[in-house]
Amino acid sequence: MKKVLIVTYYWPPAGGPGVQRWLSFVKYLPEYGIQPILYIPDNPHYPIVDQSLSEEVPEGLTIYRRPIWEPYGWASRLSKKKTNRISSGIVPTDSPSLLEKMLLWIRGNLFIPDARKFWVTPSVKYLTKILEKEDIGTVITTGPPHSLHLIGLGLKEKKNIRWIADFRDPWTSIGYHKSLKLTRASAKKHLLLEKRVLSGADQILTTSNTTAEEFRKLTSKPIKVITNGFEKRNELSVEKDPYFSISHIGSLLSERNPRVLWKVLSELAGEIPEFRKALRIRLTGIVSDEVVEAIKGQGLEEVLEILPYLPHNKAVMMQQSASVLLLIEINSEDTRGIIPGKLFEYMAAGRPVLAIGPEGWEAGTLVRETGSGRVFTYGMEAELKKTVLDWFGDFQKGRLVLSSPDIEPYSRKSLTRQLTEEVLWA
Secondary structure (H helix, E strand, C coil): CCEEEEEEECCCCCCCCCHHHHHHHHHHHHHEEEEEEEEEEECCCCCCCHHHHHHHCCCCCEEEECCCCCHHHCCCCCCCHHHHHHHHHCCCCCCHHHHHHHHHHHHCCCCCCCCCCHHHHHHHHHHHHHHHHHHEEEEEEEEEECCHHHHHHHHHHCCCEEEEEECCCCCCCCCCHHHCCCHHHHHHHHHHHHHHHHHHHCEEEEECHHHHHHHCCCCCEEEEEECCEECCCCCCCCCCCCEEEEEEEEEEECCCCCHHHHHHHHHHHHHHHHHHEEEEEEEECCHHHHHHHHHHCCCCHHEEEEEEECCCCHHHHHHHHEEEEEECCCCHHCCCCCCCCHHHHHHHCCCCCCEECCCCCHHHHHHHHHEEEEEEECCCHHHHHHHHHHHHHHHCCCCCCCCCCCHHEEEEEHHHHHHHHHHHCC
């Protein structure tokens, strides 16, 4: 059986979508002749913890751990809440405080490419011995955090290995990058490191075609798109919500604030008493203050429910019980290639997806192609209002159902087969 070393920061009990991609790959790789060996931090700073995911780690999996020093521990002494939110990707956009500005400047300019950079050098030294001990010829690094790709780069320079760099998100073109208060020198260093990784890896993986096209302008190395996916689970008997619930599961950042939707819902609530009575806006996970204030500003406070982060298994049940599932992306050309991992679980939940994002959004194309819902840009107010009203009418008649084509290609097991056949055994 071929051994592959996977270097990842996010691993159970970490919560959120970052952990689920490789947790599922590791589960199915042995079925295709691959023995995964993990390397993870021994004492990571996880802003979200989900103990339920620990139950999905395969028994007998070989895992190597080394301590990591992270400045988030120091920064949390100033403000634990703000530090956790920034490390979770919640970048304040509306009048950030002086402390938030300082934390963003430090994050962007002193810790390049990110705050996990101090794990790179000791990990390269440690893993050089592990590669010899385990007789491993292939290394996969997955980011963000993109500093982990520097571990792959260091190992590639020391050992005769095949190195695969997996980008779950873009690097310098990601939406929040411009909010990090980068100096010209810092921005240049990010670009240089990105170029070194893209040129040094033997194979590059991305989760979207848009990111792949961006990278092809920077490197001649082979690039393969393997999207995120959904985990097949036993059919659950989940009771449908008695309310017309529009639910979002996962972090909702400041710039992912669909003001056009809150305006539409407010108008419908004012025009149709039955709509206001039935409506519930459910936001589960970390939600920025700007989003909450925008909803309250439209007079929807009484129908707003904010729930804490749910364990993954309970989040799946909430997806299946919702009337409508909300998918939001920042209205920017830089975010066209972002395909949120939750989209695939939304599709598997069988509930209609209401997607709002930029022109040319790749996730929107997936929603259309699979018949999973409706897609809108931020300027399509009239069309959005009509769809919500139509769906509410179907809800009242008990006919708000979704009939999707086959989404099997996006199951985690199918994607693992693609990974092994087209990348690891290629």
